[in-house]
Each structure stands twice: as C-alpha cells, then as structure tokens.
Amino acid sequence: MHTICAMKSVLFVVDQPKSHDHPLTFFPRQASLTCDVCGLLRSNYPTYVCLRCNFVSHNDCMYSPRIIKISRHYHRISYTTSLRSREWSCGVCRKSIDRDYGAYICEKCDDYVVHVRCALRVDVWDGVELEGVPEEDDITQDVGPYEVISKGVILHFLHSHHLRLEVSITYDENRLCHACVMPIVEGNLFSCLECEFILHEICAKSRRRIQHLLHPHPLKLVHVSECDYNFFCDACFRVCGGLIYLCPILECDFGVDVRCAAISEPFHFQGHEHPLFLALDPKVKPICEVCKLECRKQFNCIECDFIVCIKCATLPYEARYKLDKHLLTLLWGKEVCEEDWCEACERNLKDTSTKLFYWCKDCCTTLHISCLFDDDLYVKPGQVLKVEGKEDVKVLAKGNLSRPLCDSCKYPCQGRTFTTDNSTMCSMKCARGKI
Known part of the structure; x- marks a missing residue:
C-alpha cells in the first residue's frame, strides 16, 4: 500500500449498505471492477464486493439515495438495480444507459431514466433523500402571479396598481416591458392605469415559483431592486434590470432573468434543424457556433456537433x-x-x-x-449600476435626436447611454474600462 493509503481509515466490511442485501467486503484491486450501482469503472474510488454473490459497489455508490428530486424532471425519480430490455438514454447527459446496471427511473413516466452519477451531480440534485417523505407538488400548485379584478383588469403581485389588458399596434423602442426589459412590439400587453409600468401578456403570466434546469432548488420571482448589487443572470450572464428568479437559499447565490427562466428541454433554436439539450458536463467550455466565443452555459445537439451558448439562444429571433x-x-x-x-x-x-x-x-x-x-439588452433606463470601488453608473434612455460620443470607445452611442458625473459611455463594457 501507499503510505498515505495505509494511514487512511478503511472499513473492510460494510454490514448493511443501502444498495445491497448482503455485507460488502473491501476489495483492494478495484481498478478492474465495474460498479453495479453506477455502471462505471472508477479506479480512484474504494471498491467493495459481495462474497456471496456477484455484486460490486464503490464506497460512495453503496449509500446512494433511493428516491430523489432533480432539476431536469418534474417528478421524483427512484433507484432501480436494472432496466427492462430496450434502448435507454440518460435524461441529463443524453448518452446511452446500460440496462444491466443501476439507474434512476421515473415511475410516472415510462421513458425517463438517468445515470446514477448524472442524477447525483451538485447542479442537478439538491442533496435531499426523499424516501418516506410525502410527495407535495407545491411548484405546480403555486398561487398565480396576479389576481383578476375584472374583465381585462388584473393586480400583479409585484405591482401595487391595477393593470389593464391592451393591444399594441405600434412599435416604440423606448416602451419597455418591466419584466423582460425588451421593447413592446405588436401584441397583447398589460399597462398600469396609474403609472408607466408595462408587462407583455406572456411576462405577466410568469409563475411565482419555478424549478429551473440549471439549479436544484426552486426559484422565486422577485424584482431586481431586491438585490443590493448588480444582478447578473447565471444562464446568459447579462446584467438585468427587470424581474428575476432567485434561489431563496442565500448560500446558493443563483438567479436567472425571466427570459432564461423560460428555457426548457428540448430547446428548439430557430437557427438549427435538430432539438438541443443541456447535455454537456458543466466543466466543458466549448465554442459557440453562433457568436464564436467560449460558452459558459450552452445547449448542444445530440445528432450533430452544433453548440449554442444560452446568451445567443435566448436572443429574440x-x-x-x-x-x-x-x-x-x-x-x-x-x-x-x-x-x-x-x-x-x-x-x-x-x-x-x-x-x-x-x-x-x-x-x-x-x-x-x-x-x-444595446450591448446590455436587459438594463432599464433609470437603473443605477454599481462598479466596485468606483462611481455609480446611471442608465439613460435611448435618444432620438443626439448620439453622444462614448468617452471610452470614441464611437457615437447608438442606444442607451451610461453616465456618471464626468463621463458618458455606450455600454457597461465601456463603463468598466473608463471609470
């Protein structure tokens, strides 16, 4: 044995593992054994074997939870030792699953299966064992985002005035939805009877709580003003000034804007013929086929090598x-x-x-x-952005009569301007470089 290995405390016999009915014995030459729980050969993990039957398990796999809830599926999934005979693909990584090894299945859906190690990823599972816990689908039974006052009039829970349903027939680039901070185009919208608050009809229907693909905990709909810092979406990494979804667990520090909150699998990107999935390992940082930049979060195609970052995928087509x-x-x-x-x-x-x-x-x-x-799609006129250790930056609406010169890049500002007491910039990128 290595000196370090000899110093470690190793259980040579595990009497009542979760994954097997018989005691398991430590097997030192684990490099050649495939785990019956996860179906992988992991040489760096201590391996245990059953001396009464042909069963192998890694030390962490033998304690795998029986029933869990993951971010990629609406229902709970439960562990099974094997699958029935057919072709299976993982609901997370989208790769094939060997039916002779363990996996997690959905008992309500006939075709949803997940690799054990994919299901237990920290960005997929919240770490809570649900065996013996009553199932309560509080996400789908959540209270609606608004109260209907009368026909065509609502009261949204994040605004104190009544909103009236209208039909927009003209385009005004400076008339912005207060949820997604995108211009109001033709279509239905809710407009405040007492102030300039506006919501796209589809944005007004954004639920109070959601389960997002990229995070294991439910997220809560709030206004960005509840943050005491600039809010960067954890999906597209843009600054947002509208409504956002935040994880109520402060240690998580996770949130997405309302546009990124609406993404789902399969994702249908209008620039590609096949459906896309969040199938790549989070540690992988490929190049986006659209913007040609390194992806932070991305969708990928299972049928070909197409990859698009979420920042590009959520742009209006x-x-x-x-x-x-x-x-x-x-x-x-x-x-x-x-x-x-x-x-x-x-x-x-x-x-x-x-x-x-x-x-x-x-x-x-x-x-x-x-x-x-604008470079900063989701910032709102009147919003004050903080730059660490420097002056606060105020966002001004797009001007139709003048295009002030940016003090950083020296080009005329085409859209909203970002100002301090002494400087004018055309974007936050220029603001960070100038101030």
Whole structure:
C-alpha cells in the first residue's frame, strides 16, 4: 500500500449498505471492477464486493439515495438495480444507459431514466433523500402571479396598481416591458392605469415559483431592486434590470432573468434543424457556433456537433426596427447582403468582431445587435449600476435626436447611454474600462 493509503481509515466490511442485501467486503484491486450501482469503472474510488454473490459497489455508490428530486424532471425519480430490455438514454447527459446496471427511473413516466452519477451531480440534485417523505407538488400548485379584478383588469403581485389588458399596434423602442426589459412590439400587453409600468401578456403570466434546469432548488420571482448589487443572470450572464428568479437559499447565490427562466428541454433554436439539450458536463467550455466565443452555459445537439451558448439562444429571433416596415430576423454564419454596413452606426460589418446581426431579407437592412437592442439588452433606463470601488453608473434612455460620443470607445452611442458625473459611455463594457 501507499503510505498515505495505509494511514487512511478503511472499513473492510460494510454490514448493511443501502444498495445491497448482503455485507460488502473491501476489495483492494478495484481498478478492474465495474460498479453495479453506477455502471462505471472508477479506479480512484474504494471498491467493495459481495462474497456471496456477484455484486460490486464503490464506497460512495453503496449509500446512494433511493428516491430523489432533480432539476431536469418534474417528478421524483427512484433507484432501480436494472432496466427492462430496450434502448435507454440518460435524461441529463443524453448518452446511452446500460440496462444491466443501476439507474434512476421515473415511475410516472415510462421513458425517463438517468445515470446514477448524472442524477447525483451538485447542479442537478439538491442533496435531499426523499424516501418516506410525502410527495407535495407545491411548484405546480403555486398561487398565480396576479389576481383578476375584472374583465381585462388584473393586480400583479409585484405591482401595487391595477393593470389593464391592451393591444399594441405600434412599435416604440423606448416602451419597455418591466419584466423582460425588451421593447413592446405588436401584441397583447398589460399597462398600469396609474403609472408607466408595462408587462407583455406572456411576462405577466410568469409563475411565482419555478424549478429551473440549471439549479436544484426552486426559484422565486422577485424584482431586481431586491438585490443590493448588480444582478447578473447565471444562464446568459447579462446584467438585468427587470424581474428575476432567485434561489431563496442565500448560500446558493443563483438567479436567472425571466427570459432564461423560460428555457426548457428540448430547446428548439430557430437557427438549427435538430432539438438541443443541456447535455454537456458543466466543466466543458466549448465554442459557440453562433457568436464564436467560449460558452459558459450552452445547449448542444445530440445528432450533430452544433453548440449554442444560452446568451445567443435566448436572443429574440425576430425584432422590429423603427425605420423598417418588415420584421428583422437573427442572422449568423452567412453573408448578410451586398450592402455590408450597419444601418444605425454606419460601420462596415467586417470591421466589427461580432458574428451576429439582425437583417431584413426584403430591404437588406442590417444592424448590429448592440445597435438594435444595446450591448446590455436587459438594463432599464433609470437603473443605477454599481462598479466596485468606483462611481455609480446611471442608465439613460435611448435618444432620438443626439448620439453622444462614448468617452471610452470614441464611437457615437447608438442606444442607451451610461453616465456618471464626468463621463458618458455606450455600454457597461465601456463603463468598466473608463471609470
């Protein structure tokens, strides 16, 4: 034995493991044995064997919980020693599952199965054993986000005034939804009877509590003003100034904006023919096929090698531009048009680092995303952003008559401006570099 191994306390016999009916004995040459619980060969984990039957288990696998709740599925899942004969794929990593080894199954769904090690990942399982605990589906039975006062009039739980249902027939780039902080386009919305508070109809229906794919604990809908810091979404990593979902457990420090809160599997990205999944290990940081930058959180295709980061995946596929009567669509990885300049900033697209654009196929109108929506899509005019150790930055609405020069990049500000007492910037990126 290695000296360090000899100093460790090792149980040579485990009398009543959870995963097996007989006592298990420590087996020192574990490198050649596949665990019957997780189906893996992990040479760095102490391995135990049953001397009465052909059973092998890692020391951590023998204590695997029997019933758990994970972030990737609506129902509880329970451990089983084997699966019936058919092709199975894991509901987390989407890889095949060997039916001769242990796995977690959903007893309410016929086709949902998860690898043991995938189910017990810290970003998937909350660490709570639910065997013997009554099942209460409090997420789906949660109280609705608003009270109906009368026909077409509601009271949202995060606003003190009544909201009236309206139909928008005109586009105003400065009229923003207070939940997702995106412009109001044609369609239904709820408008406050006493102030300028507005919600898209679909945003008004955002539930008070949700279970998100990226986090094991339920998340609570709150206003960003409840945070005493700049809120960065843990899915797209953008600053947000609207409504957000936060984990009530302070130690988690996890939250997402309302747009990222709506993502689900399979995810249908309009720029790709196959459905996408959150199937890659969180430690993997691949390159996004759309923006060509390293992903922090991403969807990937099971049928091909396509990968898109959540930041790109949650961009609106269609958008309005005030000087074009048609809808603009998101374009990436292709030639835009013969005219290769941005309609707003009048810069050549080849001179900019971005690979993403909005364009009108009828008029060949082309715009940078930052010129149409700003670099910081989800910040709100009037919002004050904090820069650690420096001046606070105030966000001003997009001006139609003037384009002040950014003190950092020296280009005219196309959208919202970020100001301090002494400086004007076109984005938080410029603000962090200037102040």
